[in-house]
Amino acid sequence: MIPASCYRSRTPVESIGKFKKVENFIRNRNDVSSTIWYKELLDELERRGVAGHKKRRMGTVDEIDKFFQSYVFDLVDSMSQSGYCLEKGADIGTVLINRDGKLDKAGSGDHRFYVARVLGLQRFPVCWSVCITTGGVRKASCAASNWDDLARALAKVEQEHR
Numbered sequence: 001m002i003p004a005s006c007y008r009s010r011t012p013v014e015s016i017g018k019f020k021k022v023e024n025f026i027r028n029r030n031d032v033s034s035t036i037w038y039k040e041l042l043d044e045l046e047r048r049g050v051a052g053h054k055k056r057r058m059g060t061v062d063e064i065d066k067f068f069q070s071y072v073f074d075l076v077d078s079m080s081q082s083g084y085c086l087e088k089g090a091d092i093g094t095v096l097i098n099r100d101g102k103l104d105k106a107g108s109g110d111h112r113f114y115v116a117r118v119l120g121l122q123r124f125p126v127c128w129s130v131c132i133t134t135g136g137v138r139k140a141s142c143a144a145s146n147w148d149d150l151a152r153a154l155a156k157v158e159q160e161h162r
Helices: 017-026 027-035 034-047 061-082 110-119 147-161
Strands: 050-052 057-058 093-095 103-105 126-130
Touching: 017 027, 017 061, 017 147, 027 034, 027 061, 034 050, 034 093, 050 061, 057 061, 061 110, 103 110, 103 147
Parallel strands: 093 126
Antiparallel strands: 050 057, 093 103
16 A cells, blocks of 8 residues: 555646647657757766767767657657557556546556647556555545456546546
8 A cells, every 4th residue: 555645636737847849849849950859968968078868878969869850750750651550669657547437547558648649649558556545445436346447447547537
């Protein structure tokens, strides 16, 4: 059991910096050098001599440009044409079904999740967990005493988040 006091207040995804960066890129992808994401990487390169994204290190402006061409454009274009393709990568987003029966974004798959949100994709795969707190589950849709109850509860949560 996780104490209810351990949960932070919910943050709307649209107010998260990484989401804003992805949204700005998608809206301005015809002029990549004007985007927040590009400018942040360029600033990091100038300050530290290297810019990074996950395990990728970029030591030149050309490498930053290649990052956008080979990763970011490919991701956005692929998702806009084919939706969320599992074979494109194993970076599936993680969600928690919180104590109120709502979905909360958790770790991993941030960029794919944000791109899906900006593009308005209605369905995409996620890994999920149900959060049960010592304060109790406040919504019946999360209460489950067996696998059948859990399956029905998850179907209800899915319907609420379409």
